[in-house]
Every structure is written in structure tokens, then in C-alpha cells.
Amino acid sequence: ADYVWPGEHDHMEDLYMLQSGFSRFGFIDGILTCGFNQGVPGRQNAAEWIRTAYHDMATYDTDTGLGGIDASIMFETNREENKGTAFDNTFGHLASFYSVKSGGADLLALAVVGSMAACNGYEIPLRVGRVDATEAGQAGVPEPQQDLATHTEKFKKQGFNQTEMIELVACGHTLGGVHGANFPEITHDNTTGQVSHFEYGDSNAEFDNTVVTEYLSGNTSNLLVAGTNDTLNSDKRIFSADGNATMEKLADTKYFQTRCQDVMTKMIDTVPKDIVLSEPLKAIEVKPYINLLALNSNSTIDFSGYVRVRYGKGAVHPSADDLSAFLTYKDRSGKNVTEPITTTRPNWQSGTATGFGGGYSFVFFEWTTQIDADAGISGFHIHLTTTSTGTTEVYDNVGNTYPVKDTVxxxxxxxxxxxxxxxxxxxxxxxxxxxxxxxxxxxxxxxxxxxxxxxxxxxxxxxxxxxxxxxxxxxxxxxxxxxxxxxxxxxxxxxxxxxxxxxxxxxxxxxxxxxxxxxxxxxxxx
Ligand code: HEM
Structure with a gap:
């Protein structure tokens, strides 16, 4: 269905779409690059966020339909199976964006979507509507010392077959690594900030299949494959579970990316059975924001806001510089007011904003006006003019007009x-x-x-x-x-x-x- 304003998920769409530039929400600040660590040695936020999402999901039970991405991991950080500060650190970042319209579980899904983008993985869709748990859930996150049968069973419970298990672990372990502070028995080094990356070189900061190719070549830095204590080599057991058939396929870069896109999406969309997720959020082409609707001391109503228009690749409008906007509105009784409301493009950041990886671009047009308090306002239309051709399209919110309530x-x-x-x-x-x-x-x-x-x-x-x-x-x-x-x-x-x-x-x-x-x-x- 076409988007009608205001929409239920407007705030999540803002958090998702407006990363940099004018009117940014800045969710990206924790993952400015894939390897970004905010100055803490050994920390890689994108890796921590994905691991946190997996640990939250890992206790899903297909039999009961309970668990999945519900932010219950917040209550489970003292468990042996959830070692380290990654989980609290992740929620520490999410806390700045937490609200009644953006719960912890949806934000955790957004964290995975953003991390994939920051690390140059394929884009994964963001569905929303998760509900946060209010207490700890079942235990059962896989741990390295457990055998293959146990892991296969656990993944099955999560809803992932053997092939998907191999894929999800390979996709997760393309980022980050094992930390001496958490698993000294694996890294044999517990100095502060020590981390043994799953991949050689800088590959840990890139969503690539090096973890696969290194494994197949028999020369890998992954200590869950080549660790000294074979009992703890869980990746080795999982990767070879089908005689390397899946790993050999994943050695193809494009195949790796499409499979990761698929299983990572499945991971964040694994939710308790009563939850109905939305359709994937799309970048809304034309979206208004009302910033002020209030009486002023001149006894008129201050009315100001923005119109946000998507432009560029994939958008209806190719160019930000070839657009201008104005509004027309209806008074309280529903009668058209003849005088239009003009807008200007802000100077700040050229009035433009971008999403993750610059994949979405938006331009803003700002209005500030006063409305006669006796006549009031009940709604408006947005008019977009393509400057070069002089043609104007009218956006009427799918026939509803953009509603404005001036009673309160x-x-x-x-x-x-x-x-x-x-x-x-x-x-x-x-x-x-x-x-x-x-x-x-x-x-x-x-x-x-x-x-x-x-x-x-x-x-x-x-x-x-x-x-x-x-x-x-x-x-x-x-x-x-x-x-x-x-x-x-x-x-x-x-x-x-x-x-x-x-x-x-x-x-x-x-x-x-x-x-x-x-x-x-x-x-x-x-
Ligand atoms: C049998 C299943 C798995 C086991 C036993 C396992 C085990 C581990 C261990 C021991 C670490 C090191 C943690 C640390 O020292 O901080 C780790 C890191 C990590 N795991 Fe897994 N893992 C499994 C599956 C997954 C899956 C399915 C994903 C995601 C799709 C994932 C994502 C990650 C990430 C991103 C890191 C790096 C964290 C960082 O660098 O901070 N893991 N895993």
C-alpha cells in the first residue's frame, strides 16, 4: 500500500534513513566505519552489534515460538554463554535512540542493517514491530566447547538447517574476532584490548568471504578453526559439517553476499510467534515534518516544518537542485486558502541528508509561516516543481491531504x-x-x-x-x-x-x- 502520512513507523524510518547531513538522527555514529571502535582497544562496534543480535536470537525455540529478537539479551548478560561487555556496549549505543516508537529489539535489528551497510555487505531489509521482552528468556546460546551435534540441534531450534548454520556462522565471523579478555583459553593472551581476528589483515573490518577462503586454503587466523585446543574449534566442526560443500560455494564472493543477505535477514526477523513484523521499510519519497504549530504573541498560529524529498539513485526525483516546493492548505472548515506557503532550501548541509553508505539521499525544504487563528488549518498539499521544466506535481497524501489538527x-x-x-x-x-x-x-x-x-x-x-x-x-x-x-x-x-x-x-x-x-x-x- 502507498505510504500515508503520518505513518506508524515514521520515527523508525527517520532513524534508518537520516544518518548524515541536515536533520540527521545519527544512528551511524557508532559505526562510522566498519572497524570503528570509539577509542576502546580491541572493540569493533559493527562486530559487537551483530554478535549481540545473534545472541539475542540464538535462544529462539521453534517449538514454543518464544525468544528470537526481543532484546531479552539485556537481562542475560551475566550468563556464561554471554561473555564480555559487547552486549551492554551495544545497548549503550541504542539507548540514545530508544523511545516508545523505537524499542530495543527494533533498534537491534537496525544495528544489524547498519553494520552490514557500514561493512559493505549487501543491503538487508528492515522490518519493524518487534516488542521488547520484560525479563530474561531461555538460555542456550551456542558455546565453542560444545560438539557438532549440540550445535546442529541448537541451530535447528533457532529455525536454521545445517546449510544455514554454516552460512550464518561464516557470515557472522567475517567481522571481529576472539578477545583475550573473554576467551583467554582460546587466544592465550589476556592483555587489555587483545583480539585475534577471524581473518588476516584488515579483512575483519570488511563484510567479505575471507573467513571462508582462508579456511579452505588451510591457512586461517580464525582461532575457532585453528586454535590449539581442538575442543574449542567450533567453527572448524561447523564449517566442515557437510564435507565443505557449503564453504566451497561460499568461496564465490557474490554467492557469499547473497547468502549472508538472506540468513542475516532471517536472523533479525526471527521474533516471538505473536509478533507481526511490518513490510520492509522503504525510503519515503515525500515526507513532511511539522516542527511548530503554536499560538504566538501576535494571536496568530506559528506553523513551520520541512518537506523531505528523496532524490538521486532509485528515487522518483533525480536531482535535488532541480526541485522547489510550496504548500497549499485548507482552513479549519476545509476551505482552500489561496495564499500558498513558500519553502526555502536550508543552507545548513545544503539542506541534504543521506542514509547508510550514502545509499539514500534526501533534500529538505523548510517553511515558516503564520496562520490566522480564527481560520485555522486542517491540512495541506505539497507541490513539487521541477525547475528546469516548470512542471509542478501535487502530493495529496494519497487523496487524504496531509492532516493538521489545530484543536489542541x-x-x-x-x-x-x-x-x-x-x-x-x-x-x-x-x-x-x-x-x-x-x-x-x-x-x-x-x-x-x-x-x-x-x-x-x-x-x-x-x-x-x-x-x-x-x-x-x-x-x-x-x-x-x-x-x-x-x-x-x-x-x-x-x-x-x-x-x-x-x-x-x-x-x-x-x-x-x-x-x-x-x-x-x-x-x-x-
Ligand atoms: C556455534 C555458534 C557460534 C559460536 C560457538 C560462536 C563463538 C564465538 C566466540 C567464542 C566469539 C569471540 C567473542 C569474544 O571474544 O568477544 C565470537 C565472536 C563473534 N561472533 Fe560468534 N559464534 C557462533 C555463531 C555466531 C553467529 C551465528 C554470528 C552472527 C551471525 C556470530 C557473530 C560473531 C561476531 C560478529 C563476533 C565478533 C565479535 C567482536 O569482535 O566483538 N557468531 N563468536
């Missing part, structure tokens, strides 16, 4: 959150104030639904808990709106990923406002 306005500038260091707990205690304006003719209960984050000891990601707070009338009215506040609401310093919605009566009027933007901001007067 979130007064961003009149909202704020301030933190004070609590000397007893050594944490920052915060207080948040949220202001909203409601059309005077639309009286109903106004509530804030705050997705607060509750810390869980020993677990990197907190748990979201929705707290409902009633707004209180301030007694102030202007331009046909009454002003309301939630005042002095206590919040903790871990609010980076928190957000809130505002409901009027039974209807969600304002959705997914991130609180981060409010941090340190004073509440302005209106």
Missing part, C-alpha cells in the same frame, strides 16, 4: 524542563512544565500522557511507563484558544528518550513529542 496546540516555547543536581542521590532531579492551547469551543478533559522511563538495575534500557497528568486551565485565553498547563511535573535525568502525547477527551490530539528538546529551556511568556 502544543505550546513548545511556553514549555520547559529544568534539572537541579540532588546532592543526596547525585542524580539530576527535573521539573517539566508543558503548556497547551485548546480551542475555546472544544472543551473536554485535557490530559498529558507522559512515557516516563523507569530505570531497571543492571539493565541498560529503562522501562517505559505511561503517566497520565491532567492539564489545568491557566485562566488565560487568546485568539479563540484557552491556555492550559501541566506544571512542575517531576522527571528524572534519564529523560533523553521520553516523550508525551496530549489527549482531548477520547482523542489523541498531539502525539510523540520528544522531551529532549525542552531540556534547559526556560518557559517563555506568551
Amino acid at each position: 496546540l502544543y505550546q513548545m516555547k511556553q514549555s520547559c524542563s529544568l534539572y537541579v543536581l540532588n546532592s543526596t542521590t547525585n542524580a539530576y532531579d527535573g521539573q517539566m512544565t508543558i503548556t497547551a492551547a485548546v480551542r475555546s469551543d472544544s472543551v473536554a478533559d485535557l490530559n498529558m500522557h507522559f512515557a516516563s522511563k523507569v530505570a531497571r538495575p543492571g539493565v541498560i534500557l529503562g522501562r517505559f511507563e505511561t503517566q497520565v497528568e491532567p492539564f489545568v486551565a491557566t485562566g488565560k485565553s487568546m485568539a479563540g484558544y484557552d491556555l492550559y498547563k501541566v506544571d512542575g511535573m517531576p522527571i528524572n535525568s534519564d529523560s533523553g528518550s521520553t516523550s508525551f502525547d496530549i489527549s482531548l477527551g477520547d482523542e489523541m490530539a498531539v502525539e510523540f513529542v520528544r522531551t529532549t528538546a525542552l531540556t534547559g529551556q526556560e518557559c517563555a511568556e506568551l
Whole structure:
């Protein structure tokens, strides 16, 4: 089906698509290159993220349909089968992107998609809709000292046959290596940062089949093949399980890449049986963002945002420089307003952004305008002009117009959150104030639904808990709106990923406002 805005997965699509440039989300920052290590010796984030995803998936049980990619690994880091700091380190990165619209398990899948891209593997699709576990799951991640029969059985339980087992291990072990800190009995060296890569040279930082060709040549740096203690040579047993038939096929570069694309996709899409994953997220061709819709002191409504247009390879529009955009809109009653809203392309980063590996390109057009508060706004159309030909196409959100709800306005500038260091707990205690304006003719209960984050000891990601707070009338009215506040609401310093919605009566009027933007901001007067 064609994309209709706003979409359920808009935020995940942003995290996926906007890596660099204007309005970037920057998920890529942990994997700027495949070998990137953020200055920690022996660490390779792309390798750690893929290993974390595998360990999370590895306890899937085809019989019960439980386990799979559900972020339960967060609760399982003390197990012998999950040695090392990779798991906490991975979730430490994911924590910056964690929200009610981007849970740990979907972010872990994105981490694999991004790592494959950063390491020049084939592109794998990102489906979303995973649900995070709230406690540890079954144990059972394969360990090197176990025999082939045990491993074959474990992979079967995960849903992978013998061939897929060989492929998935070869695809995983093209990155990173064995660390002395975790497996000194394998590397025989436990100096800080020691790592014995699975492949010679710099190949550990490239999603290539060197792990396969080295194995077949009998000269490999993979210590799970050529380690001194044969009991721990699990890759050797797995790779040779079918008399090298699969490994010989994987020696073909293209075959290796397509098989890895397949089994890595299968790995991240192995989820508990009740979960229904979305279709693969596609780069949305034309997507608007409303940044501000709020009353101002001139008694008009500030309305600003961006139109994001995909361009370049694979996109509908070949060139960013051959485009311009404007909006037309309908007032509250649904009547067309004749004066269009113009946009400009931002100077910052030339108003362009890219996805992983530069594979997707976008150009932004920014608008800022004021709307008559009496007439209001109910929706808009996006007009894209190809400058060279002068032709204009109208985007109407698949016949729905891009909807704008102006009954409740979130007064961003009149909202704020301030933190004070609590000397007893050594944490920052915060207080948040949220202001909203409601059309005077639309009286109903106004509530804030705050997705607060509750810390869980020993677990990197907190748990979201929705707290409902009633707004209180301030007694102030202007331009046909009454002003309301939630005042002095206590919040903790871990609010980076928190957000809130505002409901009027039974209807969600304002959705997914991130609180981060409010941090340190004073509440302005209106
Ligand atoms: C029988 C199955 C497997 C066994 C016994 C096994 C064992 C190991 C061991 C002992 C390490 C070293 C960890 C460390 O020292 O930090 C390792 C690393 C790694 N494994 Fe596996 N593995 C298996 C399957 C897989 C699979 C299926 C994948 C992914 C598709 C995978 C991905 C990785 C990655 C990326 C690393 C490197 C981590 C880093 O450098 O930080 N492994 N594996």
C-alpha cells in the first residue's frame, strides 16, 4: 500500500534513513566505519552489534515460538554463554535512540542493517514491530566447547538447517574476532584490548568471504578453526559439517553476499510467534515534518516544518537542485486558502541528508509561516516543481491531504524542563512544565500522557511507563484558544528518550513529542 502520512513507523524510518547531513538522527555514529571502535582497544562496534543480535536470537525455540529478537539479551548478560561487555556496549549505543516508537529489539535489528551497510555487505531489509521482552528468556546460546551435534540441534531450534548454520556462522565471523579478555583459553593472551581476528589483515573490518577462503586454503587466523585446543574449534566442526560443500560455494564472493543477505535477514526477523513484523521499510519519497504549530504573541498560529524529498539513485526525483516546493492548505472548515506557503532550501548541509553508505539521499525544504487563528488549518498539499521544466506535481497524501489538527496546540516555547543536581542521590532531579492551547469551543478533559522511563538495575534500557497528568486551565485565553498547563511535573535525568502525547477527551490530539528538546529551556511568556 502507498505510504500515508503520518505513518506508524515514521520515527523508525527517520532513524534508518537520516544518518548524515541536515536533520540527521545519527544512528551511524557508532559505526562510522566498519572497524570503528570509539577509542576502546580491541572493540569493533559493527562486530559487537551483530554478535549481540545473534545472541539475542540464538535462544529462539521453534517449538514454543518464544525468544528470537526481543532484546531479552539485556537481562542475560551475566550468563556464561554471554561473555564480555559487547552486549551492554551495544545497548549503550541504542539507548540514545530508544523511545516508545523505537524499542530495543527494533533498534537491534537496525544495528544489524547498519553494520552490514557500514561493512559493505549487501543491503538487508528492515522490518519493524518487534516488542521488547520484560525479563530474561531461555538460555542456550551456542558455546565453542560444545560438539557438532549440540550445535546442529541448537541451530535447528533457532529455525536454521545445517546449510544455514554454516552460512550464518561464516557470515557472522567475517567481522571481529576472539578477545583475550573473554576467551583467554582460546587466544592465550589476556592483555587489555587483545583480539585475534577471524581473518588476516584488515579483512575483519570488511563484510567479505575471507573467513571462508582462508579456511579452505588451510591457512586461517580464525582461532575457532585453528586454535590449539581442538575442543574449542567450533567453527572448524561447523564449517566442515557437510564435507565443505557449503564453504566451497561460499568461496564465490557474490554467492557469499547473497547468502549472508538472506540468513542475516532471517536472523533479525526471527521474533516471538505473536509478533507481526511490518513490510520492509522503504525510503519515503515525500515526507513532511511539522516542527511548530503554536499560538504566538501576535494571536496568530506559528506553523513551520520541512518537506523531505528523496532524490538521486532509485528515487522518483533525480536531482535535488532541480526541485522547489510550496504548500497549499485548507482552513479549519476545509476551505482552500489561496495564499500558498513558500519553502526555502536550508543552507545548513545544503539542506541534504543521506542514509547508510550514502545509499539514500534526501533534500529538505523548510517553511515558516503564520496562520490566522480564527481560520485555522486542517491540512495541506505539497507541490513539487521541477525547475528546469516548470512542471509542478501535487502530493495529496494519497487523496487524504496531509492532516493538521489545530484543536489542541502544543505550546513548545511556553514549555520547559529544568534539572537541579540532588546532592543526596547525585542524580539530576527535573521539573517539566508543558503548556497547551485548546480551542475555546472544544472543551473536554485535557490530559498529558507522559512515557516516563523507569530505570531497571543492571539493565541498560529503562522501562517505559505511561503517566497520565491532567492539564489545568491557566485562566488565560487568546485568539479563540484557552491556555492550559501541566506544571512542575517531576522527571528524572534519564529523560533523553521520553516523550508525551496530549489527549482531548477520547482523542489523541498531539502525539510523540520528544522531551529532549525542552531540556534547559526556560518557559517563555506568551
Ligand atoms: C556455534 C555458534 C557460534 C559460536 C560457538 C560462536 C563463538 C564465538 C566466540 C567464542 C566469539 C569471540 C567473542 C569474544 O571474544 O568477544 C565470537 C565472536 C563473534 N561472533 Fe560468534 N559464534 C557462533 C555463531 C555466531 C553467529 C551465528 C554470528 C552472527 C551471525 C556470530 C557473530 C560473531 C561476531 C560478529 C563476533 C565478533 C565479535 C567482536 O569482535 O566483538 N557468531 N563468536
